Structure formats: structure tokens, C-alpha cells
Amino acid sequence: MVLMLAPRAVGRGCPGKMRVYYGLLVSVILFQCAHARASSLSMAFVYPEARRNESVVDDYHGTKIHDPYRWLEDPDSNETKEFIEAENKITRPYLDACPVKADVNARLTELWNYPKYSCPFRRGDRYFFYKNTGLQNQNVLYVQDSLDGEPRVFLDPNTLSEDGTVALSGSRFTEDGATFAYGLSASGSDWITIHMRDVATGEDYPEVLEKVKFASMSWSKDNKGLFYSRYPEQTGKTDGSETEVNRDQKLCYHRLGSPQADDVIVVEFPEEPLWRIGAEVTDCGRYLIVSPVKDCRDNLLFFADLSKQAEINGKLPLTQLVFKFEADYEYITNEGSVCIFRTNKNAPNYRLIKIDLHNPAEENWETLIPEHPSDVLDWASAVDNDKLVIHYVRDVKSVLQLHSMASGALMQTFDLDVGSVVGFSGKKEQREIFYHFMSFLTPGVIYHVDFTKKPFTPTVFREVEVKGFDASQYEAKQIFYSSKDGTKVPMFIVSKKGLPRDGSNPALVYGYGGFNINIQPSFSVTRLVFMQHFGGVVAIPNIRGGGEYGERWHNAGRLLNKQNVFDDFQAAAEYLIKENYTRPDLITIQGGSNGGLLVAACANQRPDLYGAAIVQVGVLDMLRFHKFTIGHAWVSDYGSADDADQFRNLLAYSPLHNIYTPKEGSPQYPATLVLTADHDDRVVPLHSLKFVAALQHAAGAAPPQTRPLLARVDTKAGHGTGKPTAKIIDEHTDILCFMTQALGLKFVK
Numbered sequence: 226m227v228l229m230l231a232p233r234a235v236g237r238g239c240p241g242k243m244r245v246y247y248g249l250l251v252s253v254i255l256f257q258c259a260h261a262r263a264s265s266l267s268m269a270f271v272y273p274e275a276r277r278n279e280s281v282v283d284d285y286h287g288t289k290i291h292d293p294y295r296w297l298e299d300p301d302s303n304e305t306k307e308f309i310e311a312e313n314k315i316t317r318p319y320l321d322a323c324p325v326k327a328d329v330n331a332r333l334t335e336l337w338n339y340p341k342y343s344c345p346f347r348r349g350d351r352y353f354f355y356k357n358t359g360l361q362n363q364n365v366l367y368v369q370d371s372l373d374g375e376p377r378v379f380l381d382p383n384t385l386s387e388d389g390t391v392a393l394s395g396s397r398f399t400e401d402g403a404t405f406a407y408g409l410s411a412s413g414s415d416w417i418t419i420h421m422r423d424v425a426t427g428e429d430y431p432e433v434l435e436k437v438k439f440a441s442m443s444w445s446k447d448n449k450g451l452f453y454s455r456y457p458e459q460t461g462k463t464d465g466s467e468t469e470v471n472r473d474q475k476l477c478y479h480r481l482g483s484p485q486a487d488d489v490i491v492v493e494f495p496e497e498p499l500w501r502i503g504a505e506v507t508d509c510g511r512y513l514i515v516s517p518v519k520d521c522r523d524n525l526l527f528f529a530d531l532s533k534q535a536e537i538n539g540k541l542p543l544t545q546l547v548f549k550f551e552a553d554y555e556y557i558t559n560e561g562s563v564c565i566f567r568t569n570k571n572a573p574n575y576r577l578i579k580i581d582l583h584n585p586a587e588e589n590w591e592t593l594i595p596e597h598p599s600d601v602l603d604w605a606s607a608v609d610n611d612k613l614v615i616h617y618v619r620d621v622k623s624v625l626q627l628h629s630m631a632s633g634a635l636m637q638t639f640d641l642d643v644g645s646v647v648g649f650s651g652k653k654e655q656r657e658i659f660y661h662f663m664s665f666l667t668p669g670v671i672y673h674v675d676f677t678k679k680p681f682t683p684t685v686f687r688e689v690e691v692k693g694f695d696a697s698q699y700e701a702k703q704i705f706y707s708s709k710d711g712t713k714v715p716m717f718i719v720s721k722k723g724l725p726r727d728g729s730n731p732a733l734v735y736g737y738g739g740f741n742i743n744i745q746p747s748f749s750v751t752r753l754v755f756m757q758h759f760g761g762v763v764a765i766p767n768i769r770g771g772g773e774y775g776e777r778w779h780n781a782g783r784l785l786n787k788q789n790v791f792d793d794f795q796a797a798a799e800y801l802i803k804e805n806y807t808r809p810d811l812i813t814i815q816g817g818s819n820g821g822l823l824v825a826a827c828a829n830q831r832p833d834l835y836g837a838a839i840v841q842v843g844v845l846d847m848l849r850f851h852k853f854t855i856g857h858a859w860v861s862d863y864g865s866a867d868d869a870d871q872f873r874n875l876l877a878y879s880p881l882h883n884i885y886t887p888k889e890g891s892p893q894y895p896a897t898l899v900l901t902a903d904h905d906d907r908v909v910p911l912h913s914l915k916f917v918a919a920l921q922h923a924a925g926a927a928p929p930q931t932r933p934l935l936a937r938v939d940t941k942a943g944h945g946t947g948k949p950t951a952k953i954i955d956e957h958t959d960i961l962c963f964m965t966q967a968l969g970l971k972f973v974k
């Protein structure tokens with residue numbers, strides 16, 4: 226198991242958080258009647274006048290909803306392209322006019338330029354690790370014959386495109402380490418192509434597997450073939466700039482060295498076109514565990530006994546283990562027919578259970594490690610033959626433990642500072658592990674534990690340093706504040722030591738709040754620049770909807786409870802103001818994807834609390850998100866407008882449907898920057914485009930609205946995964962410059 230900071234659910238199609246740390250682990254109608262507005266920094270805005278088609282009206286359970294910018298849902302129309310161009314044309318000069326842009330960019334680039342490493346991991350008799358020398362667009366995979374051997378480049382994605390926009394996305398070695406299957410994604414799309422490399426020669430096999438997205442990859446243990454999930458051929462484009470719904474995923478088996486056309490479908494559920502099919506060959510090689518998922522939580526379980534197949538030539542006979550979508554089940558390891566799964570069935574903080582494949586009725590399941598009353602069992606990995614490494618999240622911080630696989634008993638806790646385990650490598654048949662620790666003020670330490678030597682004492686294998694960063698000048702703390710309904714919510718607050726608490730500091734408040742995802746401490750160069758050069762305070766409230774306190778915390782912020790997420794975020798800003806860390810006109814709120822929804826909803830609901838809002842790749846049309854690409858998978862968090870109660874709930878907060886026109890004497894919108902990109906096929910750009918058109922239309926010309934309302938639409942980029950370093954630095958420069966311009970911040974060298 227090699228773990229990087231990419232929750233499984235996200236990789237398989239859920240909205241996903243923005244990568245906040247960049248260690249290792251991506252017609253003619255416009256312009257008529259344009260009107261000018263002045264910003265607080267007296268820059269004139271001429272917002273594009275997007276055409277409104279008032280005759281587009283939908284009837285939701287008797288309620289008529291206008292959708293005047295429906296035409297922006299077509300990414301290929303000239304009119305949409307012209308709208309994007311017109312938006313960039315007003316945004317670019319505003320950002321470029323930032324007097325300290327060169328300084329911000331230079332400092333970001335300078336601090337970014339430190340080497341980043343993943344945990345090493347052994348496959349066959351070689352070691353591998355990812356490294357980025359500092360500013361390389363993509364991380365490079367190295368191979369070495371021993372841990373202290375000379376590293377050689379094994380795969381360098383930087384050589385695959387001029388501009389670094391081809392990225393490695395998913396990979397799997399065969400059990401013998403002889404073959405490497407790897408996914409490549411172009412321009413940030415979720416679509417990948419899978420390639421196979423002979424590890425000894427470094428040569429690729431001729432075949433390329435296409436139409437792959439949200440795929441699990443798992444080799445048969447005879448090293449001969451790969452189970453992977455793919456979509457059928459679809460008409461039109463499949464480069465990530467299209468919006469078609471992803472349906473009819475199949476699990477296929479590919480025989481190494483043969484063309485994809487010869488692949489066989491081994492599992493499909495034709496009557497369930499929206500299921501995504503995950504699969505994992507068990508550690509022993511005998512079974513294939515198949516785990517269909519239809520949205521962003523809960524899966525079914527099936528298995529196939531591969532030992533009963535002389536050849537894999539078609540559909541595998543499946544035995545069903547779990548019949549209802551009501552909990553998560555994740556295969557960890559097995560001993561014979563007894564498998565260990567991590568589940569939240571009757572255990573909102575998760576537990577480990579044993580299921581005997583030959584006696585699988587639920588009443589025969591056994592608990593191996595019971596649910597902890599407060600700590601969340603976040604992941605588990607079999608190591609050193611008979612042990613389990615368990616990662617718990619305790620009040621948002623990592624706890625790493627070693628347990629007995631036989632009894633589940635705790636053997637040892639590996640001491641950690643306050644922070645996060647962001648990477649791990651180790652396998653059942655290997656006698657060592659590596660884990661990667663990171664925190665707000667710790668750029669990265671990789672530890673090694675050798676199980677052949679008792680006691681099991683972690684040693685520092687590698688520690689990275691960031692030139693120009695002195696951790697002793699900063700402080701990070703965790704506080705708990707009360708939300709609207711009295712719920713205690715944890716929040717990290719990070720800043721330079723000794724900042725005056727007089728309300729004069731700018732603050733950057735980042736949140737996500739959804740999909741059972743934890744926002745744990747991480748190291749971020751951009752935040753460092755904000756703290757070091759703008760005297761900024763960084764605040765990260767761990768609001769409901771996330772997984773910080775297990776399924777209960779998630780449930781308290783999803784479906785009809787979604788408003789709690791926004792209330793928690795607003796209460797975080799109120800706390801920071803009350804405690805004199807900052808004041809409203811110096812607060813920037815930032816979030817991506819589901820967090821973009823958070824930020825936009827909060828700007829609509831409490832514009833008085835914030836000076837600026839950074840809405841990245843947001844889900845903003847809550848009535849129609851399920852109609853595009855993988856949006857249908859998010860109904861488990863949001864519900865769907867097809868249901869009357871859920872429709873009313875969605876309509877109450879949907880950013881696109883709650884935009885107001887600031888009246889004389891009422892608060893204006895925070896300065897708003899909406900970011901999206903042409904190849905975002907996770908949260909399609911139409912959300913951002915429709916939102917910004919509506920926002921500019923409703924608020925752009927209102928007299929109180931002096932702050933800018935802008936969109937930045939990138940090209941050859943997607944939802945965030947695999948984004949080249951150069952593009953990330955450009956984007957972060959723009960965000961800091963937007964804040965500087967809009968809030969009147971000072972950059973101090």
C-alpha cells in the first residue's frame with residue numbers, strides 16, 4: 226500500500242478538496258450595453274453583459290425556476306467561448322496591475338523550490354520513490370536497487386509534454402515488481418490512459434488502455450493481467466472538456482502484452498448504469514473482491530474465487546457479501562478465506578471486522594478492532610506478516626499505531642508531533658514501513674521502522690528543509706469555537722508569533738465541509754508567503770460535513786443538514802473577529818470544489834462578514850449538478866432536485882439561486898474571484914460560468930458594489946490533480962494578488 230494524500234472516494238469521482246499542500250503524494254451578444262464600475266482601488270470594470278434567455282424555465286415540483294444562462298452549459302458554443310474570453314479580458318488586467326505581483330511570484334517560486342519526496346516503497350527486489358527537485362512540473366519516479374543505492378529515473382512525466390500538463394494518475398506494480406501499470410492524464414482531466422512498463426528494460430508494452438476514469442487497478446498475482454474499470458465508447462469528445470454523464474462502467478481484465486480490444490468484461494451491472502466498480506485482488510491472490518459504489522459513500526461487496534478459473538475469459542461468477550448500500554467496506558487483508566475489512570457499519574468512527582468468505586452471513590462477522598468512542602479509524606494496512614498499522618484521526622490530528630493482526634490488540638504507538646501522516650508504504654510480506662509526517666510548520670519528515678530489530682523504533686529516514694523558512698518564528702494552535710447551534714468546532718490558527726491581536730491582521734479562512742473528508746494540518750508555501758509577507762493569519766475550521774469526527778460529523782453536514790456547514794464556517798469568521806485576530810474587511814474565505822460551494826453560499830448568506838471570497842472549481846448550480854459527468858455521484862451529500870424536500874433544501878442555499886442585488890445601505894458582496902478551467906470534468910466549468918454571469922448581472926451595477934466580481938478561467942487545466950507546478954504558482958500568485966488588490970494588503974519584503 227502506498228498512500229498519498231488522496232482519499233479513495235475522491236479518486237473515484239467525488240468532488241475532492243483542492244490540494245492545499247504540494248508535497249508529494251492534481252457570438253457576438255457580449256459587450257452590448259457594457260457598463261463600467263469602479264473598484265475600491267479605482268479600477269474600472271466593464272463586466273461582460275451575458276445574454277439572458279428568460280424563456281428557459283424548469284418546473285420543480287410546482288416551483289418555476291428560471292435558468293437564463295442555460296446556454297453557458299454548452300462548452301463548445303462560440304458564445305460560451307466568447308464569454309470566457311471576455312471574462313478573462315477584465316480579470317487579467319486587474320490581477321496584472323497588482324504592484325507587488327513580481328515580488329509575490331518571486332517569493333512563491335523561491336520558497337517552492339525545495340526538494341519533495343514520497344516514502345520509498347519496495348516492489349520485487351527494487352525500491353522506488355517519487356521526487357520533485359523543487360520546481361519540476363511533475364514528480365519523477367525513481368528506482369534504486371537498495372535503499373542506499375544510486376537512484377535512477379524510472380518514469381519522468383515531465384518528458385511527456387512541453388508544458389507539464391501530462392500527469393501520472395494512478396499506478397500499480399505487479400506482485401513480482403516486473404511490470405508497472407500507470408495512468409496518464411492530460412490537461413487535468415479525470416480521463417486517463419493506462420500504459421504498461423517493463424521495469425527491467427524501462428520499455429513500454431505496445432498496448433494502451435483507453436476510456437478509463439475513476440478506475441481501480443489490480444494485478445492478478447500471477448503477474449499476467451490487470452483488472453481495471455473502464456467506460457464504453459462514447460460519441461463526441463472524451464478529453465475532459467465535455468459534460469456527458471459517465472455511465473455503464475465495466476470491470477475488465479487485460480492480459481499483459483495484448484491489445485485492449487482483446488480485454489474481457491469480467492464484472493458488469495447493466496441494470497445499474499451509474500455504479501462504479503472497484504476491485505482488488507486479495508493479498509493471497511486467490512480472490513477478487515468487487516466493491517460497487519453508486520455515489521460517494523457506501524458500497525456493496527462481492528467476491529470471485531479466481532482459483533476456480535483456469536483462464537479468465539469472461540464474466541466471473543460472483544458471490545455477494547453485502548447487499549445494501551448502507552456502509553463503507555474496504556478490504557485490508559486476508560488469511561485464507563477470512564478477510565479483514567474496515568467498515569462503518571454500526572460504527573460511525575469505523576472498526577475492523579473479519580468476514581469469512583465461505584461463511585459470510587452478517588451474524589458471523591467478527592469485530593477485530595472495535596470502534597473507538599472518539600477517534601476515527603482512518604485507514605489500516607497489513608505489515609510484517611502478522612501486524613496492522615492503524616491510522617487514527619484524533620481531534621483532526623494523526624495517531625499512528627501498531628496492532629496485532631490476530632487479536633487486534635494495540636502493540637505500540639508511534640509518537641508523532643501535532644500534524645498529519647500524509648504518506649505511508651508497507652506491505653504484509655515486507656518487514657519494514659515508511660511513513661511521511663507533515664504539519665503547518667513541518668514541511669516533511671519520512672520515518673522508517675525496521676521490524677527485524679526490536680524494539681520497533683522509528684528512525685528519521687529523510688527530512689526536508691525549506692530555505693528561508695524558520696519554523697520558530699511561527700505558531701500553530703487548535704482552538705474550539707461554538708457554532709450557531711452550540712456545536713463545538715475545532716479550528717487551526719497559524720500565524721507569525723506575537724502578532725498584535727487588535728483586529729488589524731488579514732486572515733485567510735479555508736474550509737471544505739463535505740464528503741467525509743478530513744482537512745488535516747499540512748505545509749503550504751502559499752500560506753507561508755501570506756503569513757510571512759502579509760502578516761496574515763491562516764485559519765482552518767474543521768466544519769461539519771467532513772470526516773474529522775467520523776460519520777456523525779459527516780451526517781451533520783449533508784443532505785437536509787447542509788446549512789450546518791455554512792453556519793460553522795460563518796461562526797469561524799465571527800470567532801476570529803470577536804477574538805481580534807482580524808476584522809471583516811480583511812477576511813478572505815477560500816475553498817475548492819465542495820469548498821467552492823461553501824465559500825459562494827457563505828458570501829450570499831453573510832456578505833458582511835468577509836472582504837474577499839475565492840471560489841475555486843465550485844459546485845454552484847445545486848439544481849442541475851447531477852446532470853453532468855460524475856455529478857450524479859454527489860447526491861449522497863447534496864440530495865437531488867428530483868426529490869421535492871431535497872429540492873427545497875437545495876434551492877435555499879444553491880449559490881446560483883441565492884444571488885442578491887445589494888441595495889443602498891445593505892452590504893455589498895465580498896470581492897469575488899471565481900476560478901475554473903476548461904478541462905475540469907469533475908466539477909464542470911459551467912457552474913462557475915453561470916454563477917459569475919448571474920453575480921455580475923445582479924450585483925455588478927448595484928451602487929453599493931464597489932468590490933470586483935471576477936472570473937479566472939484557465940486553459941489546459943482541470944479540477945486540480947496533476948496540475949503542473951508552473952500553473953499552480955501562477956494561480957496562487959493571482960489569488961494573492963487578487964487579495965492584495967481587493968483588500969488593500971501590504972506586502973512586506
Ligand SMILES: *[C@@H]1O[C@H](CO)[C@@H](O)[C@H](O)[C@H]1NC(C)=O
Pocket residue numbers: 278279280281282296
Ligand atoms: C431560449 O430558450 C428557449 C427554451 O429553451 C429556446 O427554445 C430558445 O431557442 C432560446 N433562445 C435563444 C435565442 O437561444
Ligand SMILES: *[C@@H]1O[C@H](CO)[C@@H](O)[C@H](O)[C@H]1NC(C)=O
Pocket residue numbers: 303
Ligand atoms: C464559430 O466560430 C468559428 C470561428 O470564428 C466559425 O468558423 C464558426 O462558423 C462559428 N460557428 C458558429 C456556429 O457560429
Ligand SMILES: *[C@@H]1O[C@H](CO)[C@@H](O)[C@H](O)[C@H]1NC(C)=O
Pocket residue numbers: 726727728803804805
Ligand atoms: C479587541 O481589541 C479592542 C481594541 O483594541 C479591545 O478594546 C478589546 O478588548 C479587544 N478584545 C479582545 C477579546 O481582545
